[in-house]
Amino acid sequence: MKAEADPNLIVYFGGEYVPLREAQVGILTHALHYGTGVFEGIRGYWNDTEQQLFLVRPVEHYQRWKQNCGILRIDVPASAEQLCEITAELVRRNSLRTDIYVRPLAYKSAERVGVATDDQDAFAVVALPFGQYLPDKGLHVGVSSWRRLEDNSIPARGKICGAYVNSALATDDARRAGYDEALFLNENGQVSEGATCNIFMMRRGKLVTPSVTENVLEGITRDSVMELAQHEMGLAVAERAIDRSELYICDELFLTGTAVGISPVVRVDHRPVKDGVIGAVTGEMRRLYFEAVRGNLQTYRKWLVPAFGSRQQAEPEPVGAASAPSNVAR
């Protein structure tokens, strides 16, 4: 899905709540030229019965974001809890009573030529209505001829803007070749992850996923799935290297991520996964996950932060204004 945003949407930019059309950066912005930004992706799901929007694991997402910003030495002058409040405030100001996607972005904001970085940083948070990211069906995925970038080149776990050229190249090839999503191998030739998601396979009764040292993003959905597998489905989970050929002989395969949710894979490189239909474990995992993120499973309310009528009703203190880009319209 491509999310076209309303220019009147209120976003958090330069320490203020402003309409999207006013949230502009200059053409010489460092991050635009050199990819020196770090982003996050957070989902919010609308619960119609409770008339509530639940942000899914926002504290963990903001903690990961701030850690990843540290890799690029970008300072985000707000705590994870303050960032959650800013996000909830965006939901309220925009009356977002639907499923949403939240995109925090921190970046090197100096406007000049030269790759060396300095301490001029800025950040923004955008929350917008968002439906399905990948088609709602069993997917056909293709192993990409592009390799997953190495930790010693650009850390995949960092969600670093420039690193997503790797994902964009693979996705573009995959879509043009008729696949729904690209799968990356790492430089050792073993399975790493999808272009925008982690991967799980069922093999010999175990749920298997590449370990966090295989150049993957340390997915928060991946973590949720492992918890659901162990505690709700009684499944053993193994984090280990996966060979490409295991994709062709496994029993089930699915993708996980904030944007993709739990997406079943029924074909890989024109080969059916088992019988070519959505597997039982995948179907049940998908059901459990979506029940949990919509607030319908009491045990997993711990993952959710309500945006309406949430802890702090007063407008959160603006943060990060000092490092606002100089061209912010005020």
Ligand SMILES: Cc1ncc(COP(=O)(O)O)c(C=O)c1O
């Ligand atoms: C490359 C990549 N891998 C995995 C994921 C899944 O991570 P998460 O579940 O934290 O969204 C994403 C999405 O953010 C991603 O971009």
